[in-house]
Amino acid sequence: MSAPVDHLRLMTRNNAYANERLYEACCRLSQDAFEAERTNFFPSILETLNHNWEVDRYYLDALTGAGQGLSVFDVPFLKTADVLGTAQAEVDRQLIAFCDALAAEDLSKQVPQDRGRNGIFHETIANTLLHLFQHQVHHRGQVHAMLAGTSVAPPQLDEFFLEFDRHPAAHKYL
Incomplete structure (x- = not known):
């Protein structure tokens, strides 16, 4: 196998692990706290997590x-952390399966991405995956910060790669 493919496979597993941990915390919030308006790019935890789920699907x-x-965006927002967590976990499983099937030569293949009135743009599989992971990290960080303003402590999300520091929940992804 190639180092870039192995790296992307690890990143997709880290992504699923971090999402699982974040949703475990969010599921402990009351519905009011989950929907509460907060200072951030998206005005609530609910809206931020829906955005991540939608963009991953896209x-x-x-x-x-x-x-x-x-048209993947033509669905109503999911309303609870539990329902959103289940939906995100399914997308995460699909993404892991996609990355597990990759060969090194696939990384440079171009995939079309519909940008609406701006047209169709083509990006490599590698760059699309890197962007997806960065997007997730970016918005998970925002949810992490919003959780700090609730009664639920934000979870540690970076205990995945280093063996001495690995969270027990990470093992099922490796």
């Missing part, structure tokens, strides 16, 4: 050539 659609394009 990029997974592009990566797999499923052909839904922007």
Whole structure:
């Protein structure tokens, strides 16, 4: 196997692990706290997590050539942390399966991405995956900060790669 493919496989597993840990914390919030307006890019934990789920679905659609394009956004927001967590876990499983099937030569393949009135843009599979992971980290960090303003402590999300520091929940992804 190639080092870049191995890296992306680890990143997709880290992504699933971090999402699982974050949703475990969010599921301990009351519905009011989950929906409460907070200072951030998106005004609530609910809206931020829905955004992550939608964007993951959008990029997974592009990566797999499923052909839904922007229509993946034509669904109502999911309303609870439990329902959102289940939906995110399913997308995470699909993303792991996609990365597990990658070969080194796939990374440079171009995938079309529908950008609405701006047209169709083509990006490599590698860059699309790197962007998806960065996007998740970015918004998970925002949810982490919003959790700090609640009664639920934000979870540690970076205990994945280093063996001496690995959280027990990470083992099932490795």
